[in-house]
Amino acid sequence: EEEAFLVSLYQFMKDRQTPIERIPHLGFKQINLWKIYKAVEKLGAYELVTGRRLWKNVYDELGGSPGSTSAATCTRRHYE
DSSP states (O other): OOOHHHHHHHHHHTTTTTOOOOOOTTTTOOOHHHHHHHHHHHTOOOOHHHOOOHHHHHHTTTTTTTTOOOOOHHHHHHHH
């Protein structure tokens, strides 16, 4: 399931002319794209997470540093 997701994600991004050339980082940790997708899905998908301002929860789920002040914004940007 994870591999199929990643294959379709990379193809989708390539098709829209914004290929993923390197995996984004949050802090000093590389983001697991499958894990961020599942974390957002678990909280109700993008619109709900954004509307309810739950991006910090997603960041926490990924094991981010608790002291980061821009965690929510950075997590959302990387997801988008």
